[in-house]
Amino acid sequence: MATFTNQAQLNFNGNVSVSNITTGTLIEVLSATKTSVSSSYAPGDNVTYVLSLINSGATALTNLTVTDDLGGYTEDDTVYPLTYVTGSVRYFVNGVLQATPSVTAGPPLVITGISVPADGNVILVYEATVNEFASPEPDGTIVNTATVTGDGIPTPITATATIPTTDAASLRISKSISPSTVSEDDRLTYTFVIQNFGNTATTVSDNLVLTDTFNPILTDLVVTYNGITWESPTNYTYDESTGLFSTVDGQLIVPAATFTQNPTTGEWETTPGVATLVVTGTV
Helix, strand or coil, X not given: CEEEEECCEXXXXXXXXXXXXXXXXXXXXXXXXXXXXXXXXXXXXXXXXXXXXXXXXXXXEEEEEEEECCCCEECCCEECCEEECCCCCEEEECCEECCCCEEECXXXXXXXXXXXXXXXXXXXXXXXXXXXXXXXXXXXXXXXXXXXXXCCCCXXXXXXXXXXXXXXXXXXXXXXXECCCCCCCCEEEEEEEEEECCCCCCCHHHCCCCXXXXXXXXXXXXXXXXXXXXXXXXXXXXXXXXXXXXXXXXXXXXXXXXXXXXXXXXXXXXXXXXEEEEEEEEC
């Protein structure tokens, strides 16, 4: 809904007289809203968007085009943090699923041949994948705008959805053994590397615990965490009768990843936070 003003001017015998200013309201026949099913995003996520078009007029609106900018923003060039998921568009008219309209994946995404019946509605549902151009930082957002143009629409109609990053840890663990061939009574070392690809460090309240049952069972353990010697039972527990090793709840803290954006390409690169646990014992 928009307001407009108008004022008349009267010229006579070199004199000018102006009228009062009138104000009116222009009601748009077509309205659009856009929402994201997901409340936040992380790299690699699929995000589902819902675009709702409502025609409040007495005449159908036909041959409409929806252009979705897929979150495009400008670095040295325009980059797009979302990639349309091929074949994901669903087109509903008054709640009834229709044949898939013409789709150009882009970017930007372009959907053509949309018709909204008089006093009716259209819902478009589609998915996009969060790619390497989306900020993974804690204050990152994807601002995604759809623009509707076509017959019977004097000015483009826009609808925007904004979602923030998912602020959480994202952990992966790997384990290695040295040496890979060992004799009885030799020393054996297990190295556990925990990587955090998320934008948030773990905390004591995350209850992070690593457990492993060593087979063969080890004795005379020496345990270090990030190069610092750990003691039992303060930092870990170990049962030499079963080989069950476990860190104490809250002892493992893994820093957040760090992120850098290439100033030329706009791509984000992730350097995971790392914590290393080393356990050495006699076979």
